[in-house]
Amino acid sequence: MDHAAMAQPVSTAMDSLSAALKGNIVPSQEYLLQGSVLDSAVEVLLHRLRGLCDNVDSGPETFHDHEMCFSIRGGTSQQPLLSLRVRRALDYQDMPWQLRYIGQPEMGTGDNKSRPTIVRNSIDIGTSATIVEFLTELGCRMDFEYIVRGYMFCKGRMKITVSKIFKMGQGKPPESVEPISQSYLVELSVLAPSGQDAIAEDMRCFAEQLRPLVQLEKVDYKRLPVQMGP
Numbered sequence: 001m002d003h004a005a006m007a008q009p010v011s012t013a014m015d016s017l018s019a020a021l022k023g024n025i026v027p028s029q030e031y032l033l034q035g036s037v038l039d040s041a042v043e044v045l046l047h048r049l050r051g052l053c054d055n056v057d058s059g060p061e062t063f064h065d066h067e068m069c070f071s072i073r074g075g076t077s078q079q080p081l082l083s084l085r086v087r088r089a090l091d092y093q094d095m096p097w098q099l100r101y102i103g104q105p106e107m108g109t110g111d112n113k114s115r116p117t118i119v120r121n122s123i124d125i126g127t128s129a130t131i132v133e134f135l136t137e138l139g140c141r142m143d144f145e146y147i148v149r150g151y152m153f154c155k156g157r158m159k160i161t162v163s164k165i166f167k168m169g170q171g172k173p174p175e176s177v178e179p180i181s182q183s184y185l186v187e188l189s190v191l192a193p194s195g196q197d198a199i200a201e202d203m204r205c206f207a208e209q210l211r212p213l214v215q216l217e218k219v220d221y222k223r224l225p226v227q228m229g230p
Helices: 003-022 039-052 131-138 198-208
Strands: 029-038 061-072 082-089 097-102 118-127 141-155 158-168 177-179 183-192
Touching: 029 039, 029 198, 039 141, 039 158, 039 183, 061 131, 082 131, 158 198, 183 198
Parallel strands: none
Antiparallel strands: 029 118, 029 183, 061 082, 061 141, 082 097, 097 118, 141 158, 158 177, 158 183
């Protein structure tokens, strides 16, 4: 295999992506708020979201996905040099797989601390089903995997997901799964080019309309006692 020939198109693609990011062409930042709601209260929340969000007549979109989280680690460091997520739709086998890069949340101090939402770098790419083999060949290892099933709503540019997360069993998914908790994860997010911080204020206002059913807030992962997968 001609490694020099492979390196050239990869380098060209990275240069093109870098130029697109600098020009704010590619949505590269995710604004995020998270919360949870008990199983017993999720129907009330879904009813509220149907009234607040777009496409009231058609109802929310459902999803049933399998997500795998990969990382590359260097030397003896416990922190990954790079984290990537691969997601595939279990209900639609012909859909492209999704490869996602998520950067570290910008909590910090100063302007970052005063923002109403978490802000983190995020890039999504559609891929073929061979992506797992490709990442393994690159030296990535799978840290954990899970099944996620739920509902997705839209309100303008905002995306709201209400999802149940399941642990993988010994059998083949989706049959062999077990819920990890008695609650649903609720996420409010917007993917946009960098520098559009006004979005965060719109999200804060929308989140206020969901109280007291669910409290959507910034989650500071560094303050959690143990770093775990979803």
